[in-house]
Amino acid sequence: MNHAQLTALGRALRVLGEHGETLTADTPDARLHEFKADLRRALDLLDETVTTAAPTTRCAEHPNGPVDEEAPDRCLLCETRRRAARRAELNDSYGPARPTGPATPTPSRYGVRDDRPQPQQRWLPESWNGQTWQLCGTPRRDRREAELYLTAQRRGPRPAIAYRLVHEFTDYEVLRIWGEPVRVDIEPMGNL
Secondary structure, X not given: OOHHHHHHHHHHHHHHHHXXXXXXXXXXXXXXXXXXXXXXXXXHHHHHHOOOOOOOOOOOXXXXXXXXXXXXXXXXXXXXXXXXXXXXXXXOOOOOOOOOOOOOOOXXXXXOHHHOOOOOOEEEEEEXXXXXXXXXXXXXXXXXXXXXXXXXXXXXXXXXXXXXXXEEEXXXXXXXXXXXXXOOOOOHHXXX
């Protein structure tokens, strides 16, 4: 249906709706003949716009498929599929039924807590940015290497206010702090 057909059909149906609202028991015959002409015009427009055959079944998948009068949706194709499923169920072709009791647990692909290795110890170099401590380099496996890294950062061209070394092994423990972490207000003029 193109746009012109759609608008013409919509207009004709709206006219019919208006006729239905004005219809009373004492409507004259001349007015009824006008209703009849408008109704024929709407039917002619419908005949022009409908291009396919009327559906023979109530099936959304096969509207023009073969008809089976005994099927609830009158579709022979879907009813054949349903009958085959019922036949397979009766013949027990699905195999034994699943047990309804608790299933045996399958092992997790990630393992159990006892199977996992303990976390490896690392030393985290952190710097104070004026608000909070942040990681300033890659975590190190060697404590001495991490301390040397922080010493080099302190001597660099743009050192932070303070640095600290955090030991990570199951929990975090602050080992050493260089400088004093002073909270700095990020707003100029102190939020005035």
